[in-house]
Amino acid sequence: MSTDTPRLHGAESSPLGRPAAYRDTYAPDLLFPIERQLKRDELGLKADDLPFIGEDLWNAYELSWLDLRGKPVVALAQFRVPANSPRLIESKSLKLYLNAYNQQRCADVGTVQAMIACDLVAAAGAAVAVRITPLTQRPQRSSSYPQGFCLDQLELDIDTYEPAPDLLHAHGSEVSETLYSHLLKSNCLVTGQPDWGMLVVRYTGPAMDRAGLLRYLVSFRTHNEFHEQCVERVFCDILARCRPRELAVWARYTRRGGLDINPFRTSHAGLQADEGMEVRQ
Structure with a gap:
């Protein structure tokens, strides 16, 4: 049995995973x-x-x-x-x-x-x-797909399901492109319940290995972390391993409890996320 002290994540005493009485006036x-x-x-x-x-x-x-x-x-x-x-x-x-x-x-x-x-x-x-x-x-909402290459059409073997930044590689001449995947799945940091989403990477820099990026994104499949933290981890891992000159990473997570969360991180203010919902939202 491990004697390691669990890392604090700040949600230990949150209402997650606990029975909660619903209140119906301002609280x-x-x-x-x-x-x-x-x-x-x-x-x-x-x-x-x-x-x-x-x-x-x-x-x-x-x-x-x-x-x-x-x-x-x-x-x-x-x-x-x-x-x-x-x-x-x-x-x-x-x-x-x-x-x-x-x-x-x-x-x-x-x-x-x-x-x-x-x-x-x-x-x-x-x-x-x-x-x-x-x-x-009469507000309107519309779904759309990113203007870029969908990694999910790649045919490849995958066997890693915990974040593995060593799967990330970039080489060759500088390119500007947008890559995305609908295969992102992680788990709630507290309850372990699955979180589903689309993740988008927009960058300018040495060309990223697409198969490696898809394997890396799938490696979050059994990882427990909040949405915002997963996107920051992806951003930092790509920045460290692939050294893009400009980088933006965002996710469109499916809703839970009447809410969806869409974290966006970018190295430059001019590098923006696409508008529109993910089709599963």
Whole structure:
């Protein structure tokens, strides 16, 4: 039996994996922030010298409250949490927090938006952009595929299912390209439940070995880590092993509990993620 002390990840006392009583009126204390630096230490990252900028884009599909006459309002919401915020927000706690609006009476959409923004800023420790769109405004969402090469069509043998950065290689002349895969699967850091997503790599630098990149992405298949942490690990491993001049990595994770999380990390502000949902979202 191993006597190693388990690494702290910040979610040990979160609501994940625990029975939770649902509250139906405003309850900002339900939000559970997690220090990003705990996992960034594993990657050798310093808070004041991150190799990337970016954000975590959250889409919320189950938001409702009561107007002042008691009539329900239903809406979509979007939250943008900057990657340089000191804390991320644990997803189940955000789900519970949003559900706590179900019987809360609010004057208008602006009031709800301001309340949520205030609470997310306090939890994340940085400015968080919040946009709420009631369904009466008929919001539209569309899925799309990245403009690039899908690695999933490669025929190859794979036998590694824990992150293996030594699978990454780059060589030859500089290219600019976008590579992506729908085969990303990792597991929740606390519960071990599967997380499914698409991961996109956009870079300028020596040509990456495509088979090696696909094997590397599949190697996360039994790995336990939060969405944001997986994307940062991929970014840092590619940066270290392949030395691109410019690099952007983002993921589109499928929803759980009425939320999907879409982390985006880039070395340059001009290198942006494509708009649009992944088809499974």
